Amino acid sequence: MRPVGSQIGYAMGLSVASALLGLLCMGLLALTVKALLEQPGTWPWELMVGVLACTVATYMMRLGAFNQAHYAAFRLERILRMRLSDRLARVSMGYVQAQGAGALTKVIHDDVRSLHVFVADSTPLYARAYITPIATFCVLVWLDWRLALGALGVLVLGFGILSLALRRRGEMVRLYNDARERVSSAIVEFVQAMPVVRTFDTGHSTFGRYQQALAAYLAVLTRWYRESGFAARFSWVVLSPMPTLLVVLWLGSWLTWHGDLDPVRWLAVLLLCTGMAEAVMPMMMLRHMVDKVKLSIARIQDVMAAPYPPVPSRETEQLPREASVRFEDVSFRYTPADDEALSRVSFDVAPGTITALVGPSGAGKSTVAKLILRFWDVSSGRILVGGVNVRHMTSDTLMQQVAFVFQDTFLFSDSVADNIRLGTPDADMDSLIAAAKAAQAHDFIMALPDGYDTRVGERGVFLSGGQRQRITIARAILQNRPILVLDEATAFADPENEAALVDALSRLMRDKTVIMVAHRLATIRDADQILVFDRGHLVEGGKHDALVKQDGTYARLWQNYETAQNWSLGQTSRHTIITQEA
Numbered sequence: 001m002r003p004v005g006s007q008i009g010y011a012m013g014l015s016v017a018s019a020l021l022g023l024l025c026m027g028l029l030a031l032t033v034k035a036l037l038e039q040p041g042t043w044p045w046e047l048m049v050g051v052l053a054c055t056v057a058t059y060m061m062r063l064g065a066f067n068q069a070h071y072a073a074f075r076l077e078r079i080l081r082m083r084l085s086d087r088l089a090r091v092s093m094g095y096v097q098a099q100g101a102g103a104l105t106k107v108i109h110d111d112v113r114s115l116h117v118f119v120a121d122s123t124p125l126y127a128r129a130y131i132t133p134i135a136t137f138c139v140l141v142w143l144d145w146r147l148a149l150g151a152l153g154v155l156v157l158g159f160g161i162l163s164l165a166l167r168r169r170g171e172m173v174r175l176y177n178d179a180r181e182r183v184s185s186a187i188v189e190f191v192q193a194m195p196v197v198r199t200f201d202t203g204h205s206t207f208g209r210y211q212q213a214l215a216a217y218l219a220v221l222t223r224w225y226r227e228s229g230f231a232a233r234f235s236w237v238v239l240s241p242m243p244t245l246l247v248v249l250w251l252g253s254w255l256t257w258h259g260d261l262d263p264v265r266w267l268a269v270l271l272l273c274t275g276m277a278e279a280v281m282p283m284m285m286l287r288h289m290v291d292k293v294k295l296s297i298a299r300i301q302d303v304m305a306a307p308y309p310p311v312p313s314r315e316t317e318q319l320p321r322e323a324s325v326r327f328e329d330v331s332f333r334y335t336p337a338d339d340e341a342l343s344r345v346s347f348d349v350a351p352g353t354i355t356a357l358v359g360p361s362g363a364g365k366s367t368v369a370k371l372i373l374r375f376w377d378v379s380s381g382r383i384l385v386g387g388v389n390v391r392h393m394t395s396d397t398l399m400q401q402v403a404f405v406f407q408d409t410f411l412f413s414d415s416v417a418d419n420i421r422l423g424t425p426d427a428d429m430d431s432l433i434a435a436a437k438a439a440q441a442h443d444f445i446m447a448l449p450d451g452y453d454t455r456v457g458e459r460g461v462f463l464s465g466g467q468r469q470r471i472t473i474a475r476a477i478l479q480n481r482p483i484l485v486l487d488e489a490t491a492f493a494d495p496e497n498e499a500a501l502v503d504a505l506s507r508l509m510r511d512k513t514v515i516m517v518a519h520r521l522a523t524i525r526d527a528d529q530i531l532v533f534d535r536g537h538l539v540e541g542g543k544h545d546a547l548v549k550q551d552g553t554y555a556r557l558w559q560n561y562e563t564a565q566n567w568s569l570g571q572t573s574r575h576t577i578i579t580q581e582a
């Protein structure tokens with residue numbers, strides 16, 4: 001809250017001033033009554049105008065306090081979201097993946113929102129809740145210390161009972177928050193997994209988890225209510241204005257009876273004393289809000305404390321000399337608890353050559369591809385791009401060297417043109433269209449309702465996997481970076497798309513250093529170098545023909561691949577016949 005601290009302070013100051021003016025207003029009201037009683041028939045105009053002015057000023061200041069608090073909350077929300085997204089853009093991918101997209105979204109959205117609500121609605125109340133009872137008590141003591149003590153006695157009794165009710169509050173709040181979190185994650189899971197749910201279990205097991213979470217939530221609430229219910233409600237009764245009023249009324253009449261109390265003072269005490277008890281209620285509500293917002297603050301602070309991977313400054317960084325890639329004895333594990341995903345891997349990729357990464361599932365091919373872009377830092381060894389350790393260049397420099405085409409293409413809900421322009425925002429329309437044509441994407445883009453201005457994902461414009469892939473390829477062509485990393489770029493290709501994709505890729509790869517993860521071994525027969533991985537180790541390397549002759553892992557993979565091609569053809573035709581008969 002520090003960035004908007006002074007504005008919050010101003011709001012709280014206004015709120016305190018309005019509370020004090022409210023008291024002054026009551027004092028003037030009592031004096032007005034006194035004047036009316038002492039000189040019947042005359043109007044104490046000055047006092048009455050004073051009461052009116054104080055009332056107006058009280059409400060103006062209260063309004064001002066809430067205005068300031070709301071402006072502070074809007075500013076805070078914006079500042080926090082900017083800072084959080086800035087941090088997330090620069091922390092390692094490892095951190096982002098470990099936290100999970102859902103949890104991070106919740107922090108940026110919900111936790112910042114609850115801080116907004118707290119600052120906007122509660123900070124002025126907070127100031128009031130503390131100053132009103134203290135100031136009221138001081139005035140009451142000045143008016144009549146015996147009545148003041150009577151009113152205080154009621155408050156102390158109410159607090160005593162309330163503390164009994166709140167004895168195990170810390171533990172209950174924790175249980176309550178845990179149960180609530182479980183309900184919300186069960187809902188998220190239920191909704192996100194809807195396609196799987198519909199296909200496999202008609203919702204029984206996921207919905208069951210949601211129901212269990214709800215039942216546990218209900219159990220916590222019921223227990224909390226049962227354990228603290230009576231004491232809490234009883235203390236609410238004691239702390240409501242009525243008991244204080246009764247005590248002051250009874251004590252005051254007894255003192256007046258004995259001629260020991262001026263009736264005007266008594267009236268003033270009666271007018272003021274309820275303010276003390278009234279201020280206590282919001283204090284209790286605020287305590288609950290503070291507890292809730294503390295959890296949000298802790299989560300926001302966790303994200304803000306996530307460490308940046310060390311990067312050199314623009315002055316000290318080293319610039320890559322050419323478009324080569326080199327792994328030197330690289331080992332890597334995703335987390336300290338995981339097994340090594342890569343073990344002592346070394347290889348060289350010369351500028352302008354094509355290198356294919358192959359191997360069984362889980363061998364570490366995608367890991368190699370992602371380490372080149374420094375999504376994670378290696379555990380040992382080093383990765384050189386253009387002869388420079390990736391740790392010794394800024395991420396901007398690395399980005400200018402390497403373009404990436406992932407298997408899971410993500411398009412922003414923006415126009416097709418802006419999706420292609422990502423990374424080269426200044427590209428003009430002609431070069432953008434040229435890139436789309438080279439990527440075999442121009443024709444289908446022109447068939448969309450608004451051509452290049454069509455917004456992806458809106459008004460039913462959903463693109464097929466192959467089309468999305470070609471938009472990403474157009475993006476990479478436009479970026480025209482010297483090194484290209486392709487991770488399963490043809491994964492989504494259907495027969496109709498595949499020819500277009502292969503054509504697009506070959507244009508993209510022209511004159512570039514290419515490192516591609518490949519499952520379809522036929523597409524990489526002509527690669528300059530094939531690196532074969534198995535369980536994190538680089539087990540073989542060389543050209544296709546030589547590797548087939550070696551009769552090792554690659555020869556086995558190649559054999560399996562060829563068998564699979566033949567097998568799938570036969571199976572597909574039989575399957576089709578069976579389905580038709582059915």
Ligand SMILES: Nc1ncnc2c1ncn2[C@@H]1O[C@H](COP(=O)(O)OP(=O)(O)OP(=O)(O)O)[C@@H](O)[C@H]1O
Pocket residue numbers: 097334335338341359360361362363364365366367368
């Ligand atoms: N984000 C991650 N966190 C933890 N472990 C991971 C992560 N990504 C991959 N791994 C593990 O690292 C190993 C290598 O995975 P990788 O994705 O590089 O294999 P791959 O050869 O690309 O497999 P595939 O062909 O199936 O995509 C696997 O054991 C995998 O379980």
